[in-house]
Amino acid sequence: MHSKVVVNKANVHDSQVFESLLDAENSSADVWADSAYRSQKILQ
Numbered sequence: 001m002h003s004k005v006v007v008n009k010a011n012v013h014d015s016q017v018f019e020s021l022l023d024a025e026n027s028s029a030d031v032w033a034d035s036a037y038r039s040q041k042i043l044q
Contacts (some may be wrong), residue, residue: 016029022031 004021004023006021010019
């Protein structure tokens with residue numbers, strides 16, 4: 001299992017760093033995240 005962590009200021013919403021946390025080499029379509037990350041753009 002691989003883990004990525006991003007630390008930022010409290011005024012940066014988690015959804016702003018969502019894509020940087022994804023692993024491009026992981027072929028699974030499953031993502032477990034808060035609904036704040038859900039959008040049409042991300043679902044495609």
